[in-house]
Amino acid sequence: MLLLKGIRIKQETRMFYMFIGLWIAMFVFINVIPMAYSFYFSLTDYDGFSAPIFVGFSNYMNLLKDHRFTGSILQTIIFTFFNIVATLIISLFLANLLSKKIKGQGFFRSVLFLPYAVPIIATVFIWKTLLNRESGLVNLILGSINSSLSLNILVNYPMAALITVFVWQLGGSMIIFLAGFQNIPNALVEAAEIDGASPLAVLLKIKIPLLTPLIMYQVIVGVMLSFSVIVQPILLTSSPGAAFTAFLSQQPPSQNFFTLIYIFQQAFTNQNFGTAMAASWYMLLVMVIISLLFLRITRRFVFYEYE
Amino acid sequence: MNMNKNKDHIASKLPRPKSGKGNILTYVVIIIVVLLFVIPILWLILSSLKTQEEMVTFPATFFPLKAQFQNYFDALTKINYFKYLTNTIVLSLIYTVPGIITTAVFGYGFARFNAPGKKIFFNILMVLLLIPPIAVLIPEYAFFTKLHLVNTYYIWLLWGIAGNPLFIYLFKQFFSYFPKELEEAALLDGCSHIGVLFRIFLPLSKSIIVTVSLLSFLTVYGDFMGPAILLSGDNTTLAVAMANGYVARNGILLTPVLLSGIVLYLIPVILIFVFGQKYYVQGFISSSGVKE
Numbered sequence: 001m002l003l004l005k006g007i008r009i010k011q012e013t014r015m016f017y018m019f020i021g022l023w024i025a026m027f028v029f030i031n032v033i034p035m036a037y038s039f040y041f042s043l044t045d046y047d048g049f050s051a052p053i054f055v056g057f058s059n060y061m062n063l064l065k066d067h068r069f070t071g072s073i074l075q076t077i078i079f080t081f082f083n084i085v086a087t088l089i090i091s092l093f094l095a096n097l098l099s100k101k102i103k104g105q106g107f108f109r110s111v112l113f114l115p116y117a118v119p120i121i122a123t124v125f126i127w128k129t130l131l132n133r134e135s136g137l138v139n140l141i142l143g144s145i146n147s148s149l150s151l152n153i154l155v156n157y158p159m160a161a162l163i164t165v166f167v168w169q170l171g172g173s174m175i176i177f178l179a180g181f182q183n184i185p186n187a188l189v190e191a192a193e194i195d196g197a198s199p200l201a202v203l204l205k206i207k208i209p210l211l212t213p214l215i216m217y218q219v220i221v222g223v224m225l226s227f228s229v230i231v232q233p234i235l236l237t238s239s240p241g242a243a244f245t246a247f248l249s250q251q252p253p254s255q256n257f258f259t260l261i262y263i264f265q266q267a268f269t270n271q272n273f274g275t276a277m278a279a280s281w282y283m284l285l286v287m288v289i290i291s292l293l294f295l296r297i298t299r300r301f302v303f304y305e306y307e
Numbered sequence: 308m309n310m311n312k313n314k315d316h317i318a319s320k321l322p323r324p325k326s327g328k329g330n331i332l333t334y335v336v337i338i339i340v341v342l343l344f345v346i347p348i349l350w351l352i353l354s355s356l357k358t359q360e361e362m363v364t365f366p367a368t369f370f371p372l373k374a375q376f377q378n379y380f381d382a383l384t385k386i387n388y389f390k391y392l393t394n395t396i397v398l399s400l401i402y403t404v405p406g407i408i409t410t411a412v413f414g415y416g417f418a419r420f421n422a423p424g425k426k427i428f429f430n431i432l433m434v435l436l437l438i439p440p441i442a443v444l445i446p447e448y449a450f451f452t453k454l455h456l457v458n459t460y461y462i463w464l465l466w467g468i469a470g471n472p473l474f475i476y477l478f479k480q481f482f483s484y485f486p487k488e489l490e491e492a493a494l495l496d497g498c499s500h501i502g503v504l505f506r507i508f509l510p511l512s513k514s515i516i517v518t519v520s521l522l523s524f525l526t527v528y529g530d531f532m533g534p535a536i537l538l539s540g541d542n543t544t545l546a547v548a549m550a551n552g553y554v555a556r557n558g559i560l561l562t563p564v565l566l567s568g569i570v571l572y573l574i575p576v577i578l579i580f581v582f583g584q585k586y587y588v589q590g591f592i593s594s595s596g597v598k599e
Contacts (some may be wrong), residue, residue, distance in 0.1 A: 012420050015500055016511035019416025022409060022430060027431065030447065048449075069413040082444025094340060100333055101510050110584060115348075117580045117587070121546040122569045126351045128565065135357075137350050137365040150365075155394065168347065175588055178598040216563070217595055220437065228439035231531050247535075247550070267445050268536075280442055290309035291437070 042277035049268075052274070059278035069262055069279060073286060075159075075257040080226035080290070083163050084219055087234055092211075095177035109178065111260060116171030124235040127165045128154070128242075128250050160255040161303055168172050180214045181207060188233040212302045227287050229262045259283045318360045339560040355379075355566035362562045375563065382568035385561070388545070392572075395544040398534070399527040401460050406467035406474065406523055407516060413470050414478025415504045419490070441532055448536055463527065471526070473594055480513040480593055482508060487552050518590035521583045525576065545572055552562035 017024075022286035041254070044052035063069045098109055130137050133152045142149040153161050159229055184207055191204050193263035207213075249269045252261065259279065310416070354362065355378055357371040417429060430433075456465075477582050490503040494510065498506070534544040549572065553565040580587065 014424060016416055016420035016422035019420065019500070020413050021467070023413045023470055023475070025463070026426065027435075029314055030465060030469050031435070034443055034450045036448035037450050039350075039450065041446075046449075059496075097333060097340075099339055100330075102333060102452070106339055108337050110581075112344050113584070113588070114346060114577070114580060116526060118526075118573065119576065120531045121529075121550055122351075122573055125566060125569055126347045129354045129562070130347055130350050133367040135354070135362045137346070137367070137369075139365070140367045140369065147366075168344065172591055175591050179595075187333035195412060214595060224437050224439050228441045230441065262364065263445065269450075273445070273449065276445055280445065284438075284442060300408040304319070 002249065008031060009073070037187040038277045038280060039272050040235060042281055044274050046273040046277075048273050049271075054172065055274065059274045060282070063278055063282060064249070065276065069259070069282075071254070072257050072259045072262040075255060076227060076260075078282075079162070079229070079258065081158060082159070082227045083238065084167050086163050086167055087170045087173060087222065088218060089202070090167055091174040092208070092215075094170075095174050095181055096207070098157070098178055099145070099181035109172055109175075113171035113175055115168045116272075118169070120231050121235075123169065124232050127161065128236055131161055131164075147208040156245055158233070159255045160268075161236060161254055163231055173222075175213070176214060178216065180211045184210050190287070212298075216295070216298060216302055219294060223287055223291055223294070227283065228260065229256075229258060230264060233258060234261060259286075314596050328356065329349045334434045348565050351566055352570060355563055355570050359559075359561060359563060361370070361410065378567040379561045379571070382571060385564060386548050386568075387541075388568065388571070390541065391543065391545040391548040393541065395528055395546070398460055398463050398544060399524045402463040402467040402521040403520055404467070406470060406482065407463065407519055410470040410474040410513075411478050411504065411509060411516075413475045413500075415500070415508065416483055417479040418482035419500070420540070432472050432475060438474065444532060444536060451537065457537055458542055460542075462537055467523075473525060477515060477590060477593055478512075478520055481512060485511070514589065517583060518586040521579055522585050522590050525579065528576065555578060 007197050046052035051091055131153045139150045192206055233252040235254035237252050248264055263276045263279045266272045356374040358375055380432050493507055495505050531546045535547045549568045553561045555561055
């Protein structure tokens with residue numbers, strides 16, 4: 001019997017690796033090898049063509065002295081913070097609204113969720129057209145209030161414009177919070193209402209605490225998504241056209257100059273793969289530190305008991 | 308605090324206290340928000356019908372002076388629209404179709420077997436979920452250049468086969484709700500695990516297959532940086548071709564034509580969204596771990 005059991009376990013192990021073996025192989029092929037490559041290049045002066053020459057950690061050292069790089073890290077962190085805060089608050093607010101028993105709930109939910117599915121390139125031009133100074137709707141409305149009112153949002157408030165775009169696409173997190181709200185036992189909410197709690201108190205003291213695991217999830221995903229932003233800040237303020245390298249070399253306003261833009265410009269505009277790779281590792285490090293710090297700070301507040 | 312599911316059920320059947328005033332306010336706020344969310348798309352459509360001059364005139368007019376349907380014709384002819392649309396769809400399918408099969412297999416592996424090392428690999432999968440794919444794009448570009456894969460669709464085939472970590476996770480979650488008895492009977496009858504997956508599990512998994520297909524298709528359809536960096540010339544996708552192609556001889560961007568191209572580009576997305584929304588939403592909700 002014992003022997004039989006031993007064979008069974010071994011067979012299960014074999015089956016497991018037969019099923020995910022291809023995944024492991026592909027993981028090595030498209031993740032591990034490129035990452036190893038990337039680390040190796042970060043220690044060289046590779047330009048994409050000629051043979052790389054080993055330069056030790058000098059790329060890493062030089063980056064710390066490069067104000068454009070350190071500035072881009074700072075801007076990315078500022079953007080990540082405001083983007084996550086704005087998206088979280090507004091999607092929680094909307095999810096709470098939609099979770100009430102109202103007519104047409106399904107329709108409202110669809111409409112608010114729809115922008116999430118809109119591809120990047122469409123999103124950028126939609127907002128460029130809305131916010132631009134001459135033909136934008138925002139200035140049309142401002143002008144109809146008072147003809148001297150006009151804002152050049154894309155140029156003067158570029159980060160606010162960018163965050164607006166992401167708030168418009170908050171459908172994904174709104175849907176998740178909505179499911180969270182709908183999962184809260186009615187009995188809990190009703191007990192509080194009978195005790196005379198105001199709707200705001202119910203929201204802040206009962207519903208939000210129950211959603212903390214989801215909020216944590218959204219923040220961690222939000223850090224990742226905010227650090228991946230590159231197309232929107234470039235295209236919102238610059239004109240497309242010509243080749244891709246020309247697109248990349250256009251400078252967004254300094255407020256929206258993020259690390260990923262720095263990395264891609266180093267790699268494709270300046271042909272400094274070494275520097276680009278070193279900068280990517282710094283970026284990854286910053287992301288990990290932010291996420292871990294966040295998890296550490298909030299650990300006490302997260303409510304895991306509710307199933 | 309262990310909430311009793313039954314009690315909860317009974318509670319939801321009791322009449323809820325209603326406050327009429329609060330309800331009206333809720334509607335007003337929702338309608339305002341809905342308008343704010345819809346106006347950008349309306350403005351896109353209106354602007355796509357304006358002339359080039361109207362786009363730079365200040366102050367703008369709300370409606371086009373005369374609807375320029377010509378813009379849509381120009382959008383289709385100024386670049387080889389159908390060629391790039393075909394490219395985009397082909398690329399999306401190359402990524403999606405093999406991906407569904409492999410992610411189902413990987414998901415089954417993670418859901419059904421226990422083995423030493425499983426925990427490590429599952430943690431790797433979770434970490435992959437949190438690494439922005441775009442951060443790996445440049446190293447991948449360098450590596451694929453060495454392999455002469457740049458400017459071919461094989462890259463998307465490889466990505467598809469490798470399986471998006473989110474889709475593997477979705478399949479794993481879905482399969483782990485199936486009772487063990489389901490496969491035990493079949494295994495006793497001599498069916499293999501692959502047989503169980505393809506003959507029993509997958510036919511019962513239509514909803515998750517649709518979810519993963521939609522998410523997968525839209526991921527590639529909407530991508531910009533991937534094709535911008537890895538494809539060039541006639542091989543590229545609609546997103547890249549549109550951003551580069553709608554330029555007049557003097558280098559001026561033909562904004563209304565570009566906007567018309569974008570409206571056409573959005574039609575499949577909106578159709579998928581309208582008809583597949585249920586599945587789309589389900590994918591999101593299960594990815595966050597909320598129970599349905």
